[in-house]
Amino acid sequence: MDDTVKPLRIPPQMSVYADRHNIFHLVQSLVSSLVVEQPDDPVSHLVSVLRRSSVDIARVLLLGPPAAGKHTVARKLSAELRAVHVTVDCLLQDQSDLGVQACHYTLKGQELPAALLVRLLQNRLSEVDGFNR
Incomplete structure (x- = not known):
């Protein structure tokens, strides 16, 4: 000093x-x-x-191997915390340009690029209906 x-x-x-x-x-x-x-x-x-x-x-992200019970735990957590359960499937149902772009990857059987998945998730979490009242 x-x-x-x-x-x-x-x-x-x-x-x-x-x-x-x-x-x-x-x-x-x-x-x-x-x-x-x-x-x-x-x-x-x-x-x-x-x-x-x-x-x-609360912001919770569940990771785990296939068939480990992530969806079951997520449903229970979302009910307990009164939070929204966001899945990749619900992100792919988005009819925005990003959602359509993501569907092209899934139809070809390709993995979604991480940047696209992050943008889809950011868009979904920024929606006002993203939390239960």
Whole structure:
């Protein structure tokens, strides 16, 4: 440390406040959103993220081998959390340009490109009807 620079002292009550109000989680999710989506206008993007998201909304992703019971667990979780159960099948039923593009891959028996699947999922999760009332 440079002796000419006064050390930064953060009062302990600031950390307590940040923990109580989930500030650390909020900042982490905002920075993650910026890095993943890389918007042209970061400030308006952050405002829109803050308007549509909440720390209290559960976000669960289930991964596992075939026949491990992912759909069963997902249905139970969605009922318990009152959340939407999103599957690849329901993403492929989307009639948007992305959904039609994804159907071309499945009709040919090809695997969906990860970027296309991510865009389909982002579109679905950004829909207002994406959560139960």
